Structures are given as C-alpha cells and as structure tokens.
Amino acid sequence: MRTDSTPASKRWFSKEWLLEQKSLIALLILIVIVSMISPNFFTLNNLFNILQQTSVNAIMAVGMTLVILTSGIDLSVGSLLALTGAVAASMVGADVTPLL
Missing domain, CATH: 1.20.5 (Single alpha-helices involved in coiled-coils or other helix-helix interfaces)
Known part of the structure; x- marks a missing residue:
C-alpha cells in the first residue's frame, strides 16, 4: 500500500x-x-488605475518572455522603453502636445 x-x-x-x-x-x-x-x-477606481499603469510593462514582459524562451535574448527593449518615457516626460514638461 x-x-x-x-x-x-x-x-x-x-x-x-x-x-x-x-x-x-x-x-x-x-x-x-x-x-x-x-x-x-x-477602491475599485484605484485598482483600475494600478492596472492601467502596469499594463505597458506587463505587455512588454510577455513579449520579452517569448523572446527569451526562443533563445533570442534582446535587452534593447528596456532601453527603448526608458528612452520613450524620458522623451515623453520632456515633451510634457515643455508643453508640447505629442501626436499619437
């Protein structure tokens, strides 16, 4: 047994x-x-706000996971995300309306 x-x-x-x-x-x-x-x-409003703020990182993490699993490690995506955030912050600081 x-x-x-x-x-x-x-x-x-x-x-x-x-x-x-x-x-x-x-x-x-x-x-x-x-x-x-x-x-x-x-509150429900704050939980939705947290989900909205983390959605970009979550989508990029899923994509990078697939890249790493296929042995194509590429870390340039993180630097591109940081550069995009810095440019967007400087545009907001200079009162420039970005065209999306």
Missing part, C-alpha cells in the same frame, strides 16, 4: 513555507496596513 504524503517543506504555513513566501506575506501585510490608513487605497 502506497501513501502519498506532502513533504514537510511544502505544507502550508510550515516554517519552510513561510520563509519561502516572505515577500508575498510582506506585500499582503503592506496592503492591509495601507488600506486601513487610507480609505481610498483599496
């Missing part, structure tokens, strides 16, 4: 599991604390 048991290192809330997941736990604690301090933090 064979019994499959979960190793002690993979059990939820074991010492090893907590040490492996310390970044996630710290993030959850930070979210709870900031939500209690600021009532506007955990």
Whole structure:
C-alpha cells in the first residue's frame, strides 16, 4: 500500500513555507496596513488605475518572455522603453502636445 504524503517543506504555513513566501506575506501585510490608513487605497477606481499603469510593462514582459524562451535574448527593449518615457516626460514638461 502506497501513501502519498506532502513533504514537510511544502505544507502550508510550515516554517519552510513561510520563509519561502516572505515577500508575498510582506506585500499582503503592506496592503492591509495601507488600506486601513487610507480609505481610498483599496477602491475599485484605484485598482483600475494600478492596472492601467502596469499594463505597458506587463505587455512588454510577455513579449520579452517569448523572446527569451526562443533563445533570442534582446535587452534593447528596456532601453527603448526608458528612452520613450524620458522623451515623453520632456515633451510634457515643455508643453508640447505629442501626436499619437
């Protein structure tokens, strides 16, 4: 008779599991604390704002993941994103309307 048991290192809330997941736990604690301090933090409008702000990086990360998986490592995309952000910021600072 064979019994499959979960190793002690993979059990939820074991010492090893907590040490492996310390970044996630710290993030959850930070979210709870900031939500209690600021009532506007955990609102639907703010969550949509966060998703909108991270969408460009998420799309680029998916594309770069595919490039790296095919062994065509190309790191120039990050520098191009930084250059685009710097140019856009300088245009906004100079009150120039960019044509998109």
